[in-house]
Amino acid sequence: MKKKTKSNVWHIQWMLLAFATLCFTGCKDDDEGLEEAFDPNKPIVVSDFSPKKGGAGSNLILYGDNFGNDPSKVKVTIGGKDTRIVTVKNQSMYCIIPPKAYNGNIQVSVCDDNGEVISSVEAESTFEYEKKWMVSTAFGTYYENGNEFFDMKDGPLDAGGGFGNVFWFSWDPESDYNKLYFTNDGKTTRYLDLEKNEIGTFSHGFDRVTAITWTLDGNMIVSHNHSSDTKPGNYLFTRASNYTQKETLGGYARGVNGNMIHPINGELYYSRYRAGDMWKYDFETGESTLCFQNPYSGVGIYLVPHPSGKYAYMLEQEYYFIMRTDYDWIRKTFTTPYAICGTGNSWGYSDGIGTHAQLNRPIQGVFVKNPAYAGQEDEYDFYFCDKNNHCVRILTPNGRVTTFAGRGNNGTSGLLDGEVRTEARFNEPRALTFDPKRNCFYVGDGLNKIIRKIAKETE
Template sequence: MKIKNNVMHWQIHWMLLGLIVLCFTHCKQDEVKQETGFDPAKPVVVTDFYPKEGGVGNNLVIYGENFGNDLSKIKVVIGGKVAKVVGVNNNSLYCVIPEEAYDGDIKVSILGDNKEELAQAASKEAFSYTRKWLVSTFLGKYYQVGTDFQEKEGPFNDCGGFKGMEWFSFDPKNHNHLYVAAGSSSSRLIDFEKQYVSYFRTTLDNVGVLTWRTDGNQDMIVSHNHASDTKYGNYIFSRESNFTQKQAIEVYMRGVRGTFVHPQTGMLYYSRFRAGDIRSYNFTTKEDKLVFTNPYSGVAIYMVLHPSGDYAYLVEYDKHFIMRTDYDRVNKTFKIPYTICGAAGTSGYADGIGTNARLNSPVQGVFVKNPDYEISGGDQYDFYFCDRNNHAIRILTPKGRVSTYAGRGNNGTSGYVNGDLRTEARFNSPQAIAYDEVKKCFYIGEAGNWLIRKISKEE
């Protein structure tokens, strides 16, 4: 998918702002001219505007005649939505594009002392409104005081907050069901059809990750993240029981933080925290064996398989980098991994290619198809991932380039702000992410704000 940034729009913003400032600034004190006010005996006329297209938050200069010079008596409506006017100079005015100005018709009104309309003019040409990708709040209540936190089952508008979200997973057979693994907090089920949030009761004290078998039944696999060498680490929750009954995969596994099932073989792959290795389990033969060791032990390794099954990313939370392991279809196993982005053991924030990029505690990621790659061929997917301690959503391209998609605005701090992806939106420790292929939007689980945010185009 193609997500455009707002660099060009902001360049236009400052250029226009500079023009407006020049319009209102006089070179010499003795050359000051009295600005012309609105003349009720003359018509108000809109002759042109610039730029011709843009989205919410972008800036627009409207040219014409007899606008007057009183900011409080100017009203601009674009696409049926009132725009904020920030400057007027009789023959030009400067405003900000409002949200959802889809129709693009431009109307300028002059108001009286009692806000009655004295005159109006409309542009013959419509503004081309571009629907932007924006961050909004999808689910949960924002608690400014932590002790006020409540967690409960309920409809979308009354389901409390969400603590500990670590992993999102859509049911492959029911896209209206999104499951939330929440560590030692309560795991949840989000039902889009019923618009209801309920508890997903596993009886496990720490749910690390959810994945799915690839056979016809597609049962759920839930990892139990614990610190014992004599406990099972993964359980199969049967679809037949509506995921209420579980059966252990009878292999002792400690600190499981990443799992996936390969579509070609149906093999389960999982990571272990203490040992720092990746292992496989064969559901048919019950064989459990080492695939490869990780460069570090005592680390959380999240894993995401590419939709093709050709490779997987190992997201190294504690060491701030991402590795790639390629799948050998002949020998039916994964190869020794190599670094794809970030610098092992070095946290930071920097966009760039490969080891020049800097990450800070990356967690879950998701592959999203990018139509721009269809012409060139090759890998068709970008990887969007939560960069937790950078409070951002980053993009990793197939060629290893990392850029910032959302969050970390002008000052790079955490927070809770909706709006434009980069200039306005603020996150607080995003950890979980899912992409809805049907609705074409992202859901983001925040550990710091206890909310689920949404990234989507304006509807």
């Protein structure tokens, strides 16, 4: 009994101690939650901030004194740009970095009930603003009411109208990146003259053209994507005739979705939809030969050669993956392809390496040199439109897929400009190209019927 009584006493003592500790802690927390209001008789102090550098949309915490406790009466500018304040405590403040805060000067002000500044201070050190990749609308007008949409007419690019079905971009190789052609996959091929800020039309006379490419000597190749077994599929339009004269290349070819020129040896390669195969046309012999049979038939295969000519990517839209075909320099032909990312006939969305990445209808892509790879065997990343995932993605030389732009604000499709990942949205982007002269990407934003631009912020 004595032992039991002693045990009860100790239990009661521990309960009282725990209760006292809880009360003390609770009172301490309550005291900490009662942040002091701004004192007009004291100066505002900015003693430090973290992090020291970042880009638009990044978080920033300011430390100091006499900030007050009312976010509606505190104003913060970084580089002269108004900054969104999330929370304010008297000695700390949580903000969001605004776009284009280039010079990095941090100023904190406190206002009265009428919004007039009554005290302000500038931090001694400056924030290092990092320019981010941003998405904007480059060309065309978005019409929320689809019944109001009309195709942009030839003439000035700011005259209104949009683009019904931008499908494939192709630069005139002799235009110094000033003339960009694009197909409409069922409509007349158009071109943008970025030097004159105009849009024009190229009339090739075909009812459906999916892809165009260029010979090494600057002539245009147009592939007629038709459904006949008794018609040629590829035509050469000569620059000397201002693309008014054409000649047939090779024999009959049905459903030509993709074409490309080997960047070193100059042969023409093209894919056929119904048969699911790839062919080579040799300009020297005038002969067409089968390169290989694709694992799947009834598939749009879009072709993009690596600048070195060592390999090419085959973007297989209906089967949701990308294959690689290596070039045989002795036989002068591309060889049997193999999967590089995604899984054939299995769609989804996930970043990852090889078959661990999931795609959903990849279409056009472009190789872009990455300075971080300087001196390596392959110095290029591959950017591509993942149409039904509503984004632009990156495929590295080692087969890793990441998302570069789109799917912002926890969404998928839509139309929104802003930072490439946190804000920007696309709606079935299809065409993609890179402009090294202006250091930007152009995206044919399919269902939004406009051309978007992805570029780093500029002052």
